[in-house]
Amino acid sequence: MNRSFHVSKLLVPYDYSESAALGLEHAVIFAKSFNAEIFLLHILEASTFQNSLTHLFSSVEKKAEETSKEKLDEIAQRISNESGIKLTVMTEVGKTYKMISTVATNIVADLIFMGTHGSSGNGYSIGSNTTKVVQEATCPVIAVQNHAEKSSYDTIILPLDDTPESRQKVPFAMEIARKYNAKVVVVGLLESNNDDYTRKFYLKINQVQDYLADHGCDSVSAVYQGDLFKNTIKACEEHNGDLLVIMTEQEPGITGLLMGTYANKVINGSRIPVMTIRPAEIDPDRITVTF
Numbered sequence: 655m656n657r658s659f660h661v662s663k664l665l666v667p668y669d670y671s672e673s674a675a676l677g678l679e680h681a682v683i684f685a686k687s688f689n690a691e692i693f694l695l696h697i698l699e700a701s702t703f704q705n706s707l708t709h710l711f712s713s714v715e716k717k718a719e720e721t722s723k724e725k726l727d728e729i730a731q732r733i734s735n736e737s738g739i740k741l742t743v744m745t746e747v748g749k750t751y752k753m754i755s756t757v758a759t760n761i762v763a764d765l766i767f768m769g770t771h772g773s774s775g776n777g778y779s780i781g782s783n784t785t786k787v788v789q790e791a792t793c794p795v796i797a798v799q800n801h802a803e804k805s806s807y808d809t810i811i812l813p814l815d816d817t818p819e820s821r822q823k824v825p826f827a828m829e830i831a832r833k834y835n836a837k838v839v840v841v842g843l844l845e846s847n848n849d850d851y852t853r854k855f856y857l858k859i860n861q862v863q864d865y866l867a868d869h870g871c872d873s874v875s876a877v878y879q880g881d882l883f884k885n886t887i888k889a890c891e892e893h894n895g896d897l898l899v900i901m902t903e904q905e906p907g908i909t910g911l912l913m914g915t916y917a918n919k920v921i922n923g924s925r926i927p928v929m930t931i932r933p934a935e936i937d938p939d940r941i942t943v944t945f
Contacts, residue, residue, distance in 0.1 A: 657822050657934060659794075659829040661688040665763040667695050667754050668726070673800040677769025678729075680798045680805050680927065682737055684767070687833040691740040693761055694730055695754065696722045698747045719745045751786035758791055766795045785921065788902055788930045794826065796897075798927045804896055807834045811895035811926075813841040813886045814862065816855060819901055819933040824862055826931055827899045831871045836896070838866055841889040842877035883919045890926055899929045 666681045668674045678694070685692050698719065726743035734741055746753050758766055770784050788795045812827045814820045831838050842859045844852065859875050866873045876893065878885035890898055903914030921928050 657825050659764075659826040661690045661764040661829075663693060663761055663763045663765075664690050665693045665695060665754070665758050665761065665766045667697065667750075667766070667768055668729075669696065670725070671769070673769035673798075675769065676800060676802070676805075677767050677798040678733075680769075680796070680802075681767035682733055682739065683805050684765075684796075685739045686737055690764070691742065692730075692733075693742050693744055693757070693763065694726055695744045695746065695757055696726055697750050697753050698722065698745065699750060719747070751783040751790065754783070754787050755790040758793055763793050765793055766791055767798065768795060769798050770800065785918065788917070788921065792932060794929055794931045796927055796929045797921055799925065801925065802927050807897040807927075808836050809893060809895050809897075810834075810836050810838045811841060811886075811890050811893060811898045812838050812862075813843055813882075813889065813898075813900060814859065815843045815882065816845065816851075816858075819903070821858075821862065822933055823899050823901055823931045824865060826929070828866055828869050828871055830897065830899075830929075831866070832869065836871075838871055838873040839889065839893045839895065840866075840873055840875040841886065842875065843882050843885055844877055844879040845882070847879065882916050883923065886916075886920055887923055887925075890924065895926050897927050897929060898924055899931070902930045902932050 661684075664681050664685055666678050668678060681692055684690070722745040723743060726745065730741035730743050733739070744757065746757060748756075754766065757763075766787065768784050768787065784797050788797070807830060810827050810831050812824065827838055830836065840859055840862050842855060844855060846852070856877070859877065863873050863875060876889060878889060886898070886900075889895070898920070900917055900920055902917045917930060921930065
């Protein structure tokens with residue numbers, strides 16, 4: 655399966671926190687690399703304006719929106735003057751994670767950048783809004799943790815397991831590597847020590863490296879056996895990764911699709927920005943070992 659990754663619109667939720675500022679910093683560099691536009695979004699939680707008096711509700715809401723827009727306009731103008739990229743500001747009222755997903759759909763965003771506070775923080779925190787956005791958004795999401803101060807992506811960690819969906823993220827990592835002139839570390843996550851299985855798995859790793867080489871990307875490979883989550887984090891540390899690219903392994907739940915355990919643990923446990931990609935539907939009769 656061959657999925658392409660073209661970026662022209664980035665959505666950046668912004669709550670005026672240090673984490674949001676860091677996420678925006680990453681997004682600006684990304685936008686410059688891809689010649690993309692940034693949509694800077696501030697969300698006023700609907701609960702903030704709950705009032706039995708409709709006219710008072712409208713007055714408070716309108717004033718808050720005006721104030722937010724003024725602040726966002728100042729930030730956008732400064733960034734535009736410094737970087738030359740285009741920014742569009744937006745202020746919406748609603749439930750944070752739902753509004754982010756809704757706006758992303760409405761503007762046809764190619765990627766969402768979210769600065770995160772960590773699992774015990776406020777605002778767009780891992781474990782709450784970020785996890786829900788990753789789960790609901792149809793476009794990829796990059797979660798930038800508040801300790802991920804390095805904004806350049808020189809080394810991209812690309813973990814691969816044996817599922818057909820896993821390799822859907824390869825073209826995404828490849829395009830980012832090309833724009834950033836980055837090295838890709840192809841991380842094989844072995845789940846069996848069977849000789850035949852291992853041999854076939856190494857062939858797939860080699861195919862991925864050949865694909866990257868054919869598209870002008872440098873890569874190295876490393877294979878780990880055992881716990882998928884622990885080995886993913888270990889690979890990031892051992893290879894000094896700057897960006898980790900994973901699939902969200904959507905799984906059926908009672909109320910719809912739920913994000914798989916592996917993706918959830920990686921987003922919460924990673925010390926570097928994590929790019930999550932929702933798997934596309936696959937026709938099992940058309941799966942091949944090439945791209």
